[in-house]
Amino acid sequence: MTLAPIVLFCYNRVDHLRETIQYLAANPLAKDSILYVFSDGPKTNTAREDAERVQKVRDYLPTIEGFADVRIKAAETNQGLANSIIRGVSEVIAQHGRVIVMEDDIICTTDFLEFQNAALDFYENHPLVFSISGYLYPFTIPSPYSKDVLLLPRASSLGWSTWKDRWELADWLVPDYAEFIRNPEARRAFSASGSDLIPMFEKQQKGLISSWAIRWSYTHFKQKRYCLYPIRSKVEHIGYDAGTNFGRFSRHHNTALHEGKIQLTADVQPEPEMVRNLKQYFRPSLIRQAINWYKYGI
Numbered sequence: 001m002t003l004a005p006i007v008l009f010c011y012n013r014v015d016h017l018r019e020t021i022q023y024l025a026a027n028p029l030a031k032d033s034i035l036y037v038f039s040d041g042p043k044t045n046t047a048r049e050d051a052e053r054v055q056k057v058r059d060y061l062p063t064i065e066g067f068a069d070v071r072i073k074a075a076e077t078n079q080g081l082a083n084s085i086i087r088g089v090s091e092v093i094a095q096h097g098r099v100i101v102m103e104d105d106i107i108c109t110t111d112f113l114e115f116q117n118a119a120l121d122f123y124e125n126h127p128l129v130f131s132i133s134g135y136l137y138p139f140t141i142p143s144p145y146s147k148d149v150l151l152l153p154r155a156s157s158l159g160w161s162t163w164k165d166r167w168e169l170a171d172w173l174v175p176d177y178a179e180f181i182r183n184p185e186a187r188r189a190f191s192a193s194g195s196d197l198i199p200m201f202e203k204q205q206k207g208l209i210s211s212w213a214i215r216w217s218y219t220h221f222k223q224k225r226y227c228l229y230p231i232r233s234k235v236e237h238i239g240y241d242a243g244t245n246f247g248r249f250s251r252h253h254n255t256a257l258h259e260g261k262i263q264l265t266a267d268v269q270p271e272p273e274m275v276r277n278l279k280q281y282f283r284p285s286l287i288r289q290a291i292n293w294y295k296y297g298i
Helices: 014-025 028-032 048-063 081-096 112-122 177-181 184-193 197-205 212-223 272-281 286-296
Strands: 006-010 034-039 069-074 098-103 106-108 129-133 149-152 160-163 226-230 235-237
Touching: 006 014, 006 081, 014 048, 014 098, 014 106, 028 112, 034 048, 034 081, 048 069, 081 098, 081 212, 098 106, 098 112, 112 129, 112 160, 129 212, 149 272, 177 184, 177 197, 184 197, 184 212, 184 272, 197 212
Parallel strands: 006 034, 006 098, 034 069, 129 226
Antiparallel strands: 098 160, 106 235, 129 160, 149 226
């Protein structure tokens, strides 16, 4: 098994970061894995408290143990999560060919790294698999479904991995957005895994939010490929205290972490009923739909 490096992004929450590291280091494969930590810098337009919180993170980073090597990348100024992830993943994946990506508000099972590394080996040449998630959204899985993994057109930003040849297909400037948004058929197809995707994409393009994840999902859509999910979550989001992910995940119901081997299978295919259930799970409220229509015309 070829062990992928772990790329961890952090900012100013040292307590969450410690917990994330604690859970990661409990994986038996951690001691043989390289850990890259990208530490974002303080914002220039915030109070002194922000710089102090960032410094607490920086003071903690040299104490991290339990990995084959810890390589710290500390930004002098604030890059923002989207820019940090795009640049950091691009840097590491160019050197190693594959990555496992974590943020500082995610905890994982003790077999998370085993699942991710095994799946990266197993699905490297699979024609449908574009990325691998450690998390499964808590939507309804059709009862007849018996496999341990499934495919969804929507990418995940929680404990995920991919390969260099997939990552390099993303065009983060999205030069075809204007053509895409004018195409009703393309919009319907992209929205198949969530009616929230188009409003999120529009906000990102207008600079109202900064999201690498919506552009990563769009890359999956353009390539007609999928994210592979375990049937039971191997990661859990803990950042409900106004971090970057707060708005995105506060409405989600976390599921318990599930230890135990995931049986990988080559014949995994997207299931239409499962995708429909996922879209229903991400259906915005009527109030949110009205706001999106009034403010953005979408």
